[in-house]
Amino acid sequence: MPRPSGPPTVRLRLLAAELQELRSAARLTREQVEEQAGVNQGTLWRIEKAQAKPHNGTLEALFELYGVPAERRTELLELAQAAKTPGWSHTGPQQVHDAGYAAYVAFESQAKAMHNYESIYVPGLLQTEEYARASMVDGPPMERAVIDARVRIRTERQAVLSRQGDGVExxxxxxxxxxxxLHREVGDRSVLRRQLQKLIDEADRPNVTLQVIPFSKGAYPWMNGGFVRFVFGSAAPDLIYEERLGGSVFMEREEEVDRYGFVFDQLRARALSPRDTIAFIAKLMTS
Structure with a gap:
């Protein structure tokens, strides 16, 4: 079983997360996988931790046991074949569990910290359910079932802000x-008002820091962009995520991560302080 030389790439980390999710969905332990598919428990652990690149034969055995559809098998095999290539992008129609969205959710659950800049919508982890639904209904065309599923998933994702357990913060x-x-009426004025209140409420958490760049600051670099930095600490290198019109992009090269880190530092230096931000939002609610 080949081990990656150096830190695992985003593609290998995505493949690992997908395989772990598939095993969980099949409600199988690693011991049961070894018994039924002949894949050693230690080998499977290394694969699911992105510490080893699986052979195609191993993947096929896992796919068969997990009941993975043929189309998805092809996607995952292509991902494995390109596992040494840095960076990853995804284009295509927005489905409930398309590869880009699944990757984002997986990395969000694994990260120790996230740095997020947004200029269009309130960050997903801070959205009310009705705001999230309105943003999807008024956004690119999606089937109602897809919207319902994505709203549910987005709401469930917010649990990372309050997760607790042995060694989990x-x-x-x-x-x-x-x-x-803060002014854009996603849904209607009442939806926006409740969303602003949620921002104030979420800012009470010791692990949530909010800052706003007011209009009075004028134009600034990256004003019309949006990105996320996933911080994994010593567990793995950081990742940058950017959603573009043509699809989603993950970046992992050190120079790319450093560049976005510098931009984020510049943005928060230009923004109001966290305390002034909450006062600013509260004032908007009374205007």
């Missing part, structure tokens, strides 16, 4: 937002 979330999104 809540996600440290730092968001910088452009003032424009």
């Amino acid at each position: 809540p996600l440290q979330f730092w968001a910088v937002m452009d003032e424009a999104l």
Whole structure:
């Protein structure tokens, strides 16, 4: 079983997360997988931790046991074949569990911290259910069932802000937002008002930091963009995620991560302080 030389790439980490999710969905332990598919428990552990690149034969045995559809098998095999290639992008129709979205959710659950800049919508981890639904209904065309599923998943994802357990701490979330999104009536005025109140409420968490860049600051670099930095600590290298019109992109090269880190530092230096941000949002609610 080949081991990656150096840190695992985003593709190998995505493959590992997908395989672990498939095993969980099949409700199988590693011991049961060894008994039924002949894949050693230690080998499977290394695969699911992105510490080893699986052979095609191993993948096929796992796919058969997990009941993976043929189309999905092809996608995962292609992902495994390109596991040494840094970076990853995904284009295509928005499904409930498309590869880009599944990757984002997997990395979000594994990260120790996230740095998020948004200029269009409130960050997903801070959205009310009705705001999230309105943003999807008014966004690119999606089937109603897909919207319902994505709203449910987005709401469930917010549990990372309050997760607890043995050795598990809540996600440290730092968001910088452009003032424009605090005025944009996603849904209607009442939906926006309740969303602003949720921002104030979420900011009470010790692990959530919010900052707003007000209109009075004028134009600034990256004003019309949006990105996320996943911080994994010593467990793995950080990742950058950016959603573009043509699809989603993950970046992992050190120079790319450093560049986005520098941009985020510049953005939060330009923004209001966390305390002034909450006062600013509260004032908007009374205007």
